[in-house]
Amino acid sequence: MGGHIxxxxxxxxxxxxxxxxxxxxxxxALRSHRVGVDFHPxxxxxxxxxxxxxxxxxxxxxxxxxxNYELPRSRRDFGVAEASPPGGDLxxxxxxxxxxxxxxxxxxxxxxxxxxxxxxAWHWLYRCFWSPPQQSIKDEAPLRQALxxxxxxxxxxxxxxxxPQFSTDDVDKIMTLAKGKHSKDxxxxxxxxxxxxxxxxxxxxxxxxxxxxxxxxxxxxRFAQIYEFLGLPYSPLKLLPPPEPAKSNL
Amino acid sequence: xxxxxxxxxxSYIAFIQLQQNNQLLKQNxxxxxxxxxxxxxxxxxxxxxxxxLVPAKAIYSKYDTKxxxxxxxxxxxxxxxxxxxxxxxxxxxxTLTYIRSAFPAEVYTTAFAYFFHAFWTLHKYxxxxxxxxxxxxxxxxxxxxxxxxxxxxxxxxxxxxxxSSSEKLFTPEQVAQILNAVSTEEVKTALKARxxxxxxxxxxxxxxxxxxxxxxxxxxxxxxxHLNFVYEFLGVPYQKMQLLPPQKPRL
Numbered sequence: 001m002g003g004h005i006x007x008x009x010x011x012x013x014x015x016x017x018x019x020x021x022x023x024x025x026x027x028x029a030l031r032s033h034r035v036g037v038d039f040h041p042x043x044x045x046x047x048x049x050x051x052x053x054x055x056x057x058x059x060x061x062x063x064x065x066x067x068n069y070e071l072p073r074s075r076r077d078f079g080v081a082e083a084s085p086p087g088g089d090l091x092x093x094x095x096x097x098x099x100x101x102x103x104x105x106x107x108x109x110x111x112x113x114x115x116x117x118x119x120x121a122w123h124w125l126y127r128c129f130w131s132p133p134q135q136s137i138k139d140e141a142p143l144r145q146a147l148x149x150x151x152x153x154x155x156x157x158x159x160x161x162x163x164p165q166f167s168t169d170d171v172d173k174i175m176t177l178a179k180g181k182h183s184k185d186x187x188x189x190x191x192x193x194x195x196x197x198x199x200x201x202x203x204x205x206x207x208x209x210x211x212x213x214x215x216x217x218x219x220x221x222r223f224a225q226i227y228e229f230l231g232l233p234y235s236p237l238k239l240l241p242p243p244e245p246a247k248s249n250l
Numbered sequence: 251x252x253x254x255x256x257x258x259x260x261s262y263i264a265f266i267q268l269q270q271n272n273q274l275l276k277q278n279x280x281x282x283x284x285x286x287x288x289x290x291x292x293x294x295x296x297x298x299x300x301x302x303l304v305p306a307k308a309i310y311s312k313y314d315t316k317x318x319x320x321x322x323x324x325x326x327x328x329x330x331x332x333x334x335x336x337x338x339x340x341x342x343x344x345t346l347t348y349i350r351s352a353f354p355a356e357v358y359t360t361a362f363a364y365f366f367h368a369f370w371t372l373h374k375y376x377x378x379x380x381x382x383x384x385x386x387x388x389x390x391x392x393x394x395x396x397x398x399x400x401x402x403x404x405x406x407x408x409x410x411x412x413x414s415s416s417e418k419l420f421t422p423e424q425v426a427q428i429l430n431a432v433s434t435e436e437v438k439t440a441l442k443a444r445x446x447x448x449x450x451x452x453x454x455x456x457x458x459x460x461x462x463x464x465x466x467x468x469x470x471x472x473x474x475x476h477l478n479f480v481y482e483f484l485g486v487p488y489q490k491m492q493l494l495p496p497q498k499p500r501l
Contacts, residue, residue: 001496026493029493029495030493032495032496033496051304051305051306052304052305052306053304053306053307059296059297059298059299059454060296060297061296061297061298061449061452061453061454062296062298062454062455064452065452065454065470065472069469069470069471070472070476070479073476073479073482073483077478077479077482195306198306198309198310199306200304200306200307200310215313216310216313217313218310218314221475221476222314222317223491223493224321224491225317225321227493228317228320228321229317232493232494233493233494233495233496233497234491234492234493234494235489235491235492235494236321236491237477237478237488237489237490237491238488238489239271239274239275239278239477239481239486239487239488240274240486240487240488240489241274241277241278241487242277242278242279242486242487243487
């Protein structure tokens with residue numbers, strides 16, 4: 001097979017988080033199919049505004065349904081049941097969702113470290129943003145703290161909690177690069193690129209299959225379609241027959 | 251229950267999925283009721299607006315609609331050029347509301363299937379008396395699409411009944427009976443009540459699914475692409491989508 005997945009996403013998007021979690025969990029499996037995965041930071045408010053997309057929770061019935069039903073279901077489904085918007089209110093995203101600086105820091109980390117560390121940094125910052133106690137990471141001081149606190153191993157193994165991924169010196173270098181013009185330009189170029197490809201939200205996923213054909217996919221619920229497009233073997237969602245009634249033992 | 255409008259493409263997709271899973275749903279003790287409803291009225295009532303008003307979304311939706319069709323095996327469909335005009339479905343939805351109340355469930359399901367087919371494949375938008383009469387009169391008695399028995403559903407396939415292909419679902423007298431009933435207050439009120447009920451339950455689009463579990467708890471679901479959440483809520487056994495490892499090359 002073979003192919004490539006470019007995922008454009010932002011830390012302030014819960015669906016971006018879901019899509020990220022799914023792709024990260026499948027990075028190895030996709031690699032075994034010779035499909036690469038690359039994450040690209042885009043600034044979502046910019047992408048939405050410039051594509052003319054209206055934030056969906058301005059429709060009240062839809063917002064109610066999302067908050068009361070759909071988001072809890074998706075959170076459980078993606079294994080991040082604890083994730084919730086900062087302060088428990090989606091409207092807070094307008095205040096704390098200014099993620100330009102952390103996105104630029106991710107671009108800096110991408111330049112300085114391996115793909116594994118870069119992906120882990122995404123994972124960590126998503127957790128900082130969405131998991132209680134949600135931290136605001138939009139400003140430099142809390143962002144530095146968040147990066148300093150990033151463990152080398154995110155898998156939750158207690159003994160590695162003490163071993164940080166970055167030293168103070170590392171974080172200084174990351175932040176210097178993040179605040180430079182180059183990172184600023186790069187973030188804007190990523191957003192431009194997503195717009196050029198027809199993007200209007202996150203996660204915006206461009207997939208190239210083994211024939212060299214590229215198609216766009218939107219959202220965290222299109223992975224079956226992506227695997228279909230890539231020609232990968234997958235088992236679709238299936239309703240099953242009811243279990244056999246338990247046989248009574250003697 | 252499932253609120254569907256013939257002018258809603260993803261309602262059609264969900265309708266096909268329900269046909270494909272019909273036997274398995276039954277085996278799991280799940281009853282399915284499909285209700286005609288009015289997407290236009292729901293959009294107005296909830297202040298929603300169709301996604302294709304955002305140009306980038308309109309472009310992307312061409313991919314998404316094709317993938318959804320491929321997924322259920324739907325062939326030969328096309329999005330109407332004038333979806334706003336074609337989407338005025340008050341007359342056909344009233345018609346189906348009446349058929350649901352006056353005919354057996356299988357007749358109603360067949361008629362609903364044919365209305366979807368007429369809308370998305372034959373490009374007959376039955377919102378005039380002439381077209382409504384034509385569509386009602388031509389429905390084959392055992393109309394179904396090949397994809398209703400798609401291999402993606404592991405349920406046993408019922409062979410299509412071997413009736414003559416010219417036999418129709420409705421006699422001319424029944425067509426006249428249906429057309430007479432469509433403009434009655436009773437039918438108008440019944441459809442409006444269904445729309446109002448859905449709005450009261452929080453609907454903002456179609457298909458709008460109201461599922462009730464064995465304990466009598468109900469929750470709303472929206473769209474044709476999150477059936478896993480419906481299965482999870484109903485507590486029926488299902489298998490999630492899974493990426494599989496590469497197959498070993500054959501020697």
